[in-house]
Structures are given as structure tokens and as C-alpha cells.
Amino acid sequence: MMSSLFLYFVSYLVFQQIQFVFGGGGGWNNGSFRIKLIHRDSIESPLYPGNLTLEERFSRLHQQAKAHEMQMVWAKEAAADAKTQKRRLQTNTTIGTDQIQAQVLFNGYYYLASVGIGTFDNQLGYMPYWLMIDTGSNLIWTQCEDCDPCFEQDEPFYPFKTSKTFTHIRCGDYPGCGPPDDCGTYYGTEVCTFYEGYVDGQVTKGPLAKDRFTLQSSLPEQKTEAVTDLVFGCGMAQENFYFENVEINQIAGIIGLGLGPRSLVRQLGERVQNRFSHCLQPWYHGKVPSTDLVFGSDAVFHDGQQVFTLPLINHPLYYYLKLEDISIFGEKLRQTFPPEASSFDIRQDGSGGCLIDIGSPFTSIQSPIFEHVLFPMAAYFSRYELYDKNPDFYYCFKKKPEGNLPFPSMTLHFANGVDFEIGPNELIMDLNEYFCIAIRPQLDPTAPTITIGNSWQANYRFVYDLNANTVSFAKENCDHFGQ
Structure with missing residues (x-):
């Protein structure tokens, strides 16, 4: 099957x-x-x-x-x-x-x-x-x-x-x-x-x-x-x-x-003008999200937004970005990766790289980086009992009736000092009786090292400018898409 x-x-x-x-x-x-x-x-x-x-x-x-x-x-x-x-x-x-x-x-x-x-x-x-x-x-x-x-x-x-x-x-x-x-x-x-x-x-x-x-x-x-x-x-x-x-x-x-x-x-x-933008609503709390995909002169940011711009890596099919590191709890993780997996760059055979993709619901990361990214969060939730009835995610934990630890966030560090924050509600999938770390392992060695799925892009506006070969982003409340 x-x-x-x-x-x-x-x-x-x-x-x-x-x-x-x-x-x-x-x-x-x-x-x-x-x-x-x-x-x-x-x-x-x-x-x-x-x-x-x-x-x-x-x-x-x-x-x-x-x-x-x-x-x-x-x-x-x-x-x-x-x-x-x-x-x-x-x-x-x-x-x-x-x-x-x-x-x-x-x-x-x-x-x-x-x-x-x-x-x-x-x-x-x-x-x-x-x-x-x-x-x-x-x-x-x-x-x-x-x-x-x-x-x-x-x-x-x-x-x-x-x-x-x-x-x-x-x-x-x-x-x-x-x-x-x-x-x-x-x-x-x-x-x-x-x-x-x-x-x-x-x-x-x-x-x-x-x-x-x-x-x-x-x-x-x-x-x-x-x-x-x-x-x-x-x-x-x-x-x-x-x-x-x-x-x-x-x-x-x-x-x-x-x-x-x-x-x-x-x-x-x-x-x-070879440009388009989107602002994706979040998946959590049972919402079924909608958004506008905006083409042309209206694909812009609102006044007052803090905008960050990244160059797109040339590719004939997909949108790749220059990722340099990942941090959780304020600690950068790349130094913990094994030497053979210490880069997020696209390899000579076309594998690897950091892909941003609205077509995939969840983010995936190749092994062994996947394990090194999940380990700090697994240690943080170590006092929780593992929930093994959800086959879809690697780490899920049963909630405690007396209360739970606050969910962590994650930061992706891109080229030129640009940081992209993944909030707790995007990083952790909160279900009724348990919660899961919403990252999937990527087992195919020919795939991108990390694919940033649409759930991590929620509540950000992205503007793709194919003439300038850039993607820009800014935080935005995407519950009011199209406004």
C-alpha cells in the first residue's frame, strides 16, 4: 500500500x-x-x-x-x-x-x-x-x-x-x-x-x-x-x-x-508584473483555512509592516532559499549536526536545499538533521507519556490534566541575517487529548533537506517577485485574508 x-x-x-x-x-x-x-x-x-x-x-x-x-x-x-x-x-x-x-x-x-x-x-x-x-x-x-x-x-x-x-x-x-x-x-x-x-x-x-x-x-x-x-x-x-x-x-x-x-x-x-502574494490562515483550532492568491500590482505589503527579503536560489521548478541554521530555545543547532549533514545547500546531484512550498501541509526534514532538531523538544517534553496511537507523526505526547508546559517556538536563520520565527501554534499540533511535534521525517535522500510546508507559513504575508528573483515576508493576521 x-x-x-x-x-x-x-x-x-x-x-x-x-x-x-x-x-x-x-x-x-x-x-x-x-x-x-x-x-x-x-x-x-x-x-x-x-x-x-x-x-x-x-x-x-x-x-x-x-x-x-x-x-x-x-x-x-x-x-x-x-x-x-x-x-x-x-x-x-x-x-x-x-x-x-x-x-x-x-x-x-x-x-x-x-x-x-x-x-x-x-x-x-x-x-x-x-x-x-x-x-x-x-x-x-x-x-x-x-x-x-x-x-x-x-x-x-x-x-x-x-x-x-x-x-x-x-x-x-x-x-x-x-x-x-x-x-x-x-x-x-x-x-x-x-x-x-x-x-x-x-x-x-x-x-x-x-x-x-x-x-x-x-x-x-x-x-x-x-x-x-x-x-x-x-x-x-x-x-x-x-x-x-x-x-x-x-x-x-x-x-x-x-x-x-x-x-x-x-x-x-x-x-x-511576474509577482504574486499569499497570506495563509492557520490550521489550528479546527479551522479550515482560506486565503487570497493575489497577482500583479496588488501583491504588496500593507503600510507599517516590517518586511524581510530573501533571494531565491535559481531552480527550474521550485522555490529554494538559503537557510543557514535552526534554533530552538535560543540555541543554534547546526553545530550539533554530523559533518556529512552540516549544510542546507542544494547538492551537486540536485538533492538537499531548503524548499518553501505552499503545496505541502507540513514541514519535513531529512535525517539525521531531523533527529537533531527534534531532540531538544523531545527532552523538553520528557516528563510526558508518549502517545503512540497517532501513526502520522514521530513524537506525540499525552496531555496532563493538571496543566501543560508552554509550547516552544523555532527560528529559521536565513542568509543576510534574516530570521523567520515559527510560532508555538504552528510548531506543535494541539489535538484533543494529546499534542504532536508537527515535523515529518524525510526519508528520501534525493529530497530537499527541509521543506517548509504551508502550516509554518501561516500568519505571514509572502510576496514573490520573479523579476527580482526574491521572496519577501512580513507578519500579518491572515484571518482577514484579502483585506
Whole structure:
């Protein structure tokens, strides 16, 4: 059942269902817009599962974190050796019975965006679809008519032949598309093609194309904004995509929000000044958090905030930072690390480094640094009885009826003397009868040394400026997101 952790639809999708919200009626005119992110477990979500206990909610998040980490490692390896990975996928596109069962078990972790594609003479003027949101991939794609094989979906496969704004991309007319590996013949024309594979053998392929995408607003006036000539994949063959036992599948494809040139973020580009920001609400106290993902000129800090800025380390897929040390109880820990694990830098083979990621719920740290980070906290809580009924975290402790010690905080020390504090409510997961140190061990030696998950980013505003290649942050009460 370990393969259940690697399933694509569980794996590295960003943690919210989204609607596109354009502020102030300006849309592209003022170079900004907002995406309202709604967690699938929120009562606002059409996927609302009903009331969940804290244990159920955190267990679901933990399984998502495992799968997300595996998919990101796999995607990084695939990017490093794309041709080898493509050949491997072409000869290994089957999925075992245990994987299908696990897909049913864990398929609750996908998130959706409502978008319109194309230009038609129907009442809407476009074809409406639900697409999944993926922070780690770099392509937008949907199933198209004439696909074979396909997975079942509620809406008709995209009728690209009758869209007034659909155009194929001829071979050689798009960066990164050239013969023979990235071209193919569809409907008598040699065009650019795509081939996307995922860790458990899911595959989609077909021609690359351009079309008009209409982004839906949740504002009362139901404003929409259109993006013309958006590059996307017209999926003509989808294999091994399985869904949980639902009467009607509404998923039609993927929106990639990674750093590659075909992702939504990169294609919006200078139209939104290559910048975006978020302010994540905390998970504790049973909340199901929401936030705004803000693009463009509105992706700024408020007056009076103390802002810290860090350079991003160049990477084709993800956001890496220069971490220098970690301290707990005022003591820096790096001096206690063994020599072979004394650096947080990215290694020559691409492993290691400090990754900041909103797609992973929890923070993970590679061994043996993981043990050295947890040891001071385990010693601090040594008078508590271990709670061994939670399989998701390494250290959990039973609460004492007579009262408990205050939870500690942690500080991450970055380059240029910049410190980032993780508060007690983010460092410790406080449940009804017990509490856990909310750090996961990362056992894959090819993974980042530390992945800063979204729970540690709560109550901070982050602004990513891809033109300046920086990320800035400041403390903020994110319960009032979007304000």
C-alpha cells in the first residue's frame, strides 16, 4: 500500500479549490487580480465532506503531504532527465490493483478551479470545466474530443474543432518545441506535442495549442476576465487516471502553477508584473483555512509592516532559499549536526536545499538533521507519556490534566541575517487529548533537506517577485485574508 502515497490525484496538488476574483473592477486594466482559495473541506466548498474531527483532518493532510513530497521528487528527477523518464513512462503505464484501491481511499485530496475554455456561440460564450490545481507541474491541459483512451467526465470533451479562437502550434513555432522529440502529426498537420507522466503511471499526451481562457469571478456581479492565446495541452490520450466512487466525475484536466514556461504563472508573466502574494490562515483550532492568491500590482505589503527579503536560489521548478541554521530555545543547532549533514545547500546531484512550498501541509526534514532538531523538544517534553496511537507523526505526547508546559517556538536563520520565527501554534499540533511535534521525517535522500510546508507559513504575508528573483515576508493576521 506504499504506492498509495504516490498517487497523482493525491500527490502534489495545491491545497485549495479556487475561484478567480478580479478586484476593483479593474481586471487586466490595473494589472492585478485575486484568486480566492477555498479548502476542499471547507463548508464553502462543493466537495465539503461534512464535519471532521481534528484527528481525521490532520490524518488526511498527513497522507497528502507524503504523496506531495514523493511527486515533487519524482518531477524533479523527470525534469533532470526528461527523455529517459519519457521512455520509462511509455513502457510502464499500468497500475496495480492495490494502487486502484488506494486511489479510492485517498482521492479526496484534489482541488478544483472553474474555468471557461474557447469561444463559442452558446449562452456562456465558452465551454465550462473544472480543472485541478497543481503547484508543481508546468502545463495546463484538458481532455479533448476524439481522445482515446479517456477518463469519464461530466462535461463533453473539449470540442476544440469548433472553438473560434483555437489554434494548433506548428512544430518549431514555440520555445522548447522542435523535431523529432516534441513534434507529431494531428489531423494532417505537424504540430508541437506534449507528454506528461506522473509517478504512478498516469499519462496524458496530445498536441499543444492556444485558446482563450475565461477566468471566473466570485464577486457579486459575476465579473469574468479572459486570457487570450493561453498555451495548453489538448489531451488526446489519458491512461491510468482513476477516481473515487462518485456518480459524476467533474474533473477534466489540470492547471499547472509551477515555474516552467507553460504554467499559468509564467504565461501571465508581465501582465501581472511576474509577482504574486499569499497570506495563509492557520490550521489550528479546527479551522479550515482560506486565503487570497493575489497577482500583479496588488501583491504588496500593507503600510507599517516590517518586511524581510530573501533571494531565491535559481531552480527550474521550485522555490529554494538559503537557510543557514535552526534554533530552538535560543540555541543554534547546526553545530550539533554530523559533518556529512552540516549544510542546507542544494547538492551537486540536485538533492538537499531548503524548499518553501505552499503545496505541502507540513514541514519535513531529512535525517539525521531531523533527529537533531527534534531532540531538544523531545527532552523538553520528557516528563510526558508518549502517545503512540497517532501513526502520522514521530513524537506525540499525552496531555496532563493538571496543566501543560508552554509550547516552544523555532527560528529559521536565513542568509543576510534574516530570521523567520515559527510560532508555538504552528510548531506543535494541539489535538484533543494529546499534542504532536508537527515535523515529518524525510526519508528520501534525493529530497530537499527541509521543506517548509504551508502550516509554518501561516500568519505571514509572502510576496514573490520573479523579476527580482526574491521572496519577501512580513507578519500579518491572515484571518482577514484579502483585506
